[in-house]
Amino acid sequence: MSYLTPAAAQALLTELTCDAQLAVDPREITRSRRFEPHDHVLLGDIVVRRFRHGGRWKYIEQDIRQAGHALARFGLDLHDVVPVQFYGAGTSAGLRPERTDWRGAIGSYLSDLAPGQSTAPASLAWTASLWSSTRSLAGTFPLRLLSHADGQWLLPRAYVELLDRWREREEDLTARARICKDCGAQGPSGYEWRTLEGTGYVTRCPACSAAGLPHYADQLAGRTYKWAKQSAHRAAEYLCRLCGARRAYVWDHCHQPTHQYVRGPLCTSCNTTEGRGPEAAFLQRDGAARYLLHCPGCRRDRSLPDHHYAAVAGAHLAQTERRCRLCTAPPTVTPVPGADLTRGPLRYTLTCSRHPWETPWTASVPADQARAIVTDLVEAVLADDSAR
Ligand SMILES: [Zn+2]
Ligand SMILES: [Zn+2]
Ligand SMILES: [Zn+2]
Numbered sequence: 001m002s003y004l005t006p007a008a009a010q011a012l013l014t015e016l017t018c019d020a021q022l023a024v025d026p027r028e029i030t031r032s033r034r035f036e037p038h039d040h041v042l043l044g045d046i047v048v049r050r051f052r053h054g055g056r057w058k059y060i061e062q063d064i065r066q067a068g069h070a071l072a073r074f075g076l077d078l079h080d081v082v083p084v085q086f087y088g089a090g091t092s093a094g095l096r097p098e099r100t101d102w103r104g105a106i107g108s109y110l111s112d113l114a115p116g117q118s119t120a121p122a123s124l125a126w127t128a129s130l131w132s133s134t135r136s137l138a139g140t141f142p143l144r145l146l147s148h149a150d151g152q153w154l155l156p157r158a159y160v161e162l163l164d165r166w167r168e169r170e171e172d173l174t175a176r177a178r179i180c181k182d183c184g185a186q187g188p189s190g191y192e193w194r195t196l197e198g199t200g201y202v203t204r205c206p207a208c209s210a211a212g213l214p215h216y217a218d219q220l221a222g223r224t225y226k227w228a229k230q231s232a233h234r235a236a237e238y239l240c241r242l243c244g245a246r247r248a249y250v251w252d253h254c255h256q257p258t259h260q261y262v263r264g265p266l267c268t269s270c271n272t273t274e275g276r277g278p279e280a281a282f283l284q285r286d287g288a289a290r291y292l293l294h295c296p297g298c299r300r301d302r303s304l305p306d307h308h309y310a311a312v313a314g315a316h317l318a319q320t321e322r323r324c325r326l327c328t329a330p331p332t333v334t335p336v337p338g339a340d341l342t343r344g345p346l347r348y349t350l351t352c353s354r355h356p357w358e359t360p361w362t363a364s365v366p367a368d369q370a371r372a373i374v375t376d377l378v379e380a381v382l383a384d385d386s387a388r
């Protein structure tokens with residue numbers, strides 16, 4: 001079996017579909033969204049599966065060839081057209097339709113091209129703008145197949161049928177990806193039960209995840225990430241140390257240059273929120289600060305990794321700052337982006353949580369004060385631990 005990188009798969013698909021009647025967008029193959037609902041890419045109604053191989057997403061060459069040939073053969077009679085209603089058209093461009101709602105998606109593409117216009121301008125420039133549009137849907141360029149006559153939008157019948165089949169397949173794959181692999185329970189929509197394992201994502205409910213896997217019990221305490229990678233210990237042999245609901249995927253470690261200690265096995269979801277720090281409100285999760293202190297370096301220095309300072313100092317401001325003229329509710333504290341402890345104070349914008357229309361104010365926390373606040377938090381967590 002021959003694997004292709006996404007870039008190589010895109011190049012092959014471009015080559016195979018260059019003469020296709022259907023306006024194919026081969027970039028669909030390399031697109032990655034933050035949270036994929038399933039491990040497949042759809043090109044029209046053709047389903048191509050992605051696999052994890054050697055730590056990266058890959059495609060099987062044979063699958064790409066088959067998809068390319070099928071797309072190149074797709075017959076599209078441009079004279080057999082049907083009228084289509086795009087209910088997004090003419091509404092505000094900010095309105096984002098559901099993912100598989102292709103009529104809404106095309107409607108919003110159109111209103112982005114000509115904001116505020118619900119009917120088509122019949123100019124040559126307008127036709128050219130449809131043709132040059134790179135907005136794609138289901139791996140195709142819908143606007144390039146669009147025409148307009150007698151006040152109606154028209155699309156080739158075969159293309160409308162293709163998009164309907166695309167929607168069905170997409171929804172079916174998403175629904176199947178929600179089902180626990182072991183007990184068949186239906187999970188929440190989205191991502192929560194899915195975890196990277198082997199050649200792709202696997203869906204397991206919290207009970208089934210916990211049933212087959214031991215909790216981590218400090219087997220790698222005091223070890224560095226480098227040591228863990230070279231050892232025979234696999235994070236995937238344990239439950240995630242933080243959420244306890246999914247199989248772990250990585251040895252999470254402290255990135256402070258002089259620390260690098262393993263904190264525990266984490267699932268991909270928990271690992272991502274830790275890395276994004278304040279943006280993902282990581283420290284607001286139960287046990288998050290305690291978890292970070294599994295780094296012996298952080299415990300010794302009475303400190304946390306740098307990228308959590310802004311959140312800790314911000315939480316301190318929320319507890320202490322009271323400047324609303326109408327009440328004493330805690331303010332909403334938003335860090336000013338780009339805060340860097342090595343270059344000066346952390347800056348925040350504050351608004352009253354109860355009266356958000358009142359004038360916002362700003363506050364800043366000098367670097368040494370931020371360090372002191374973090375140390376206080378660490379001391380409190382450690383004292384609480386020893387009292388248990
Ligand atoms: Zn289950
Ligand atoms: Zn987790
Ligand atoms: Zn550390």
Ligand SMILES: [Zn+2]
Pocket residue numbers: 324325326327328329352353354355
């Ligand atoms: Zn107020």
